Amino acid sequence: MTALLAGKVVVVTGAASGIGRAIAVGVAQHGAKAVVVSDLVEAPREGGPTTTSEIQSLGVPAIFVRTNVSQRAEVDALLAESEQFGGVDLMVCNAGITLRSDGADVAEDDYRRLMSVNLDGVLFSAQAAARQMQALSKPGSIVLMASMGGVSGAGMTVAYSTSKGGVVLMAKALADALGPSGIRVNSVCPGTIDTALLRNTPGVAEASEGFRQRTPLRRLGKPSEIADAVVWLGSDMSSYVTGVPLLVDGGLLSVL
Numbered sequence: 560m561t562a563l564l565a566g567k568v569v570v571v572t573g574a575a576s577g578i579g580r581a582i583a584v585g586v587a588q589h590g591a592k593a594v595v596v597s598d599l600v601e602a603p604r605e606g607g608p609t610t611t612s613e614i615q616s617l618g619v620p621a622i623f624v625r626t627n628v629s630q631r632a633e634v635d636a637l638l639a640e641s642e643q644f645g646g647v648d649l650m651v652c653n654a655g656i657t658l659r660s661d662g663a664d665v666a667e668d669d670y671r672r673l674m675s676v677n678l679d680g681v682l683f684s685a686q687a688a689a690r691q692m693q694a695l696s697k698p699g700s701i702v703l704m705a706s707m708g709g710v711s712g713a714g715m716t717v718a719y720s721t722s723k724g725g726v727v728l729m730a731k732a733l734a735d736a737l738g739p740s741g742i743r744v745n746s747v748c749p750g751t752i753d754t755a756l757l758r759n760t761p762g763v764a765e766a767s768e769g770f771r772q773r774t775p776l777r778r779l780g781k782p783s784e785i786a787d788a789v790v791w792l793g794s795d796m797s798s799y800v801t802g803v804p805l806l807v808d809g810g811l812l813s814v815l
């Protein structure tokens with residue numbers, strides 16, 4: 560559709576399904592040179608063709624690398640795979656989970672499992688990308704997937720909100736640490752986006768109709784609308800933007 564990402568190699572975690580899948584396909588549509596698709600499993604949660612085959616059908620090289628982002632060694636191996644295309648220019652740390660039971664009394668095991676993906680996994684992914692960008696002297700862009708739940712708290716998602724608030728601050732701190740190397744780090748905070756995660760999270764699924772009614776645009780968001788924001792943050796059109804939490808929520812957090 561555009562050449563906004565011409566020549567750029569993109570790595571996306573959690574890219575088999577949902578928002579990550581839309582991002583991986585979206586960057587290919589906007590001219591990416593190659594896309595490294597990474598996830599625990601290759602099959603999309605919502606069914607249909609794999610992300611890699613969709614990208615390849617656009618004529619863009621794509622590979623799938625099985626990665627559990629909570630394991631540092633696996634994330635390092637993922638970034639090593641991007642070297643066959645010349646190394647990563649845009650790293651999208653998107654993989655994240657919710658809990659079936661979250662709230663003020665969240666169980667310790669669940670809390671630690673969620674943090675290992677939503678915080679450890681995002682940090683490990685950003686670190687591995689930054690190390691490679693610095694080694695190759697690339698002025699890259701790193702996008703961390705946060706949430707509107709990382710800007711405002713919700714009682715039904717105490718652990719999730721805590722993790723996503725951490726991601727928002729992580730982007731600010733990394734922007735400071737990596738800015739002198741020419742590396743930009745921003746977070747994206749989606750509102751209610753119609754994916755399997757939203758539909759399968761107890762409490763959130765039921766609340767989504769209420770969110771929709773309170774959203775100024777009166778609809779849920781589409782994964783492709785998050786992808787568009789990531790394309791902009793990965794492109795040179797946002798060359799002076801770093802440390803920002805970018806809300807893509809139909810206006811939900813802007814109104815009482």
Ligand SMILES: NC(=O)c1ccc[n+]([C@@H]2O[C@H](COP(=O)([O-])OP(=O)(O)OC[C@H]3O[C@@H](n4cnc5c(N)ncnc54)[C@H](O)[C@@H]3O)[C@@H](O)[C@H]2O)c1
Binds near residue numbers: 628653705706708755
């Ligand atoms: N859907 C929403 O309304 C919404 C709103 C705000 C933020 N988000 C965030 O957007 C991101 C994507 O969410 P989604 O709605 O597309 O969810 P999804 O469940 O559809 O997709 C998430 C993907 O991450 C993968 N994943 C889970 N654990 C992983 C791990 N340890 N290592 C690697 N991959 C792993 C899953 O296999 C899945 O393919 C998440 O970080 C989520 O918190 C979603």
